[in-house]
Amino acid sequence: MSNEHKHDNQDVESHDHELGHIVPFKIYVTIFSSLIALTILTVVVAKAPIFHFGNTINLIVAMLLASVKAGLVSLFFMHLKYENPITWMYVFFPIFLLFIMMAGIFIDNPMRTLP
């Protein structure tokens, strides 16, 4: 299956006069197996009693693992690794806005009960 990738010029950088980057089949398989492994890890950390460090820490660990998985999907499956800086800006700007919204709400809400 991966034989036909050999005769593709993979050295060509993706710029405006070329189409998208071709990713080797091996990378897709590696990313898929890593995603499944990370899913199993997420379940084990959340469910096994020895990994119960407290709800907040477990939430942070689960969200960090989810973010690693999201990173793998976006970088390799969605070819973000090979995209130009403008696309990267389109990815980071909404996340930044989301961060502002969450930060604002979490700064506001606990303050309301203060005297």
Place this chain on the structure above:
Amino acid sequence: MSTPTTSNAIESGPPHVHHMDAPTAYHAAKLGMWLFLATEVLLFGGLFTAFALYRYVYFAEFQAASVNLDWRMGALNTAFLIFSSFTAALAMDAAQHGDNAKVRRNILITLACGVVFLVVKYFEYKGKVAYGLFPYGVKGFENFLFVGALCLAIGASGVVIFTHNAKLKIPTILASIALVVAFYFLKGSIATISFDLANLFPFGHAHHPETKMVFNSPEFNTAYKSYFGLYYCMTGLHALHVILGMGILFWVYLKALNNRFSANYYTPVELGALYWHLVDLIWIYLFPLLYLVG
């Protein structure tokens, strides 16, 4: 170059676009797709923010409510979505090599995974309704399905009105109206028949007798309603995205049937796959948040 030709001509090359050469059109389309994905991130981001805030405010109730979700079903669905994302990436890879048969095969696997995802999701919802955890029980669920059909119909009609494909407009709008009318009059029987079918299988709900209470009872307070309300909103909106993504991938499949894709034209496969990966990404965050840490 600037002569307008119909975009559904059967030829293995990029469609002609005004004032643009093919690579520019490709990059413009992809950038537009990423911009749309950014709006999707913000759409779900609002719900995630609401979930985070209410989890902080009603921490104990959220912990108690989340045991009513079966994490095994969530894990199964995660595996199916990750695998479908993998095959969507392979479809895109096949399109880059101009192999239309492989595009079709991978898209069919992706669509099958999408169907399995929705079936598993339906069993979960059935369990919630059966144990009285859905607002207004079966009646409420009927309306939930109707709102979903209405959203799909409005969305599909809205998209098709602004496309250049004149042949698709009237059939899609008629099909949307038919879908809404059918759901309005048949929503009762659709829910009942599908529940009778689903009751043949004994799974779908992690039933915890100690938390047994029903949605519209007094002890099911605002905190529990927040949890389940957010659960139905988030997973329901996500399921709507799965259905929409399947529709887009089916459209890509039809194009692959006509051998439309080649090494210098595969924009629809890439954009469809990007949308499907986003659906997968959102589920990657939803699964631990709703099923595991509560």
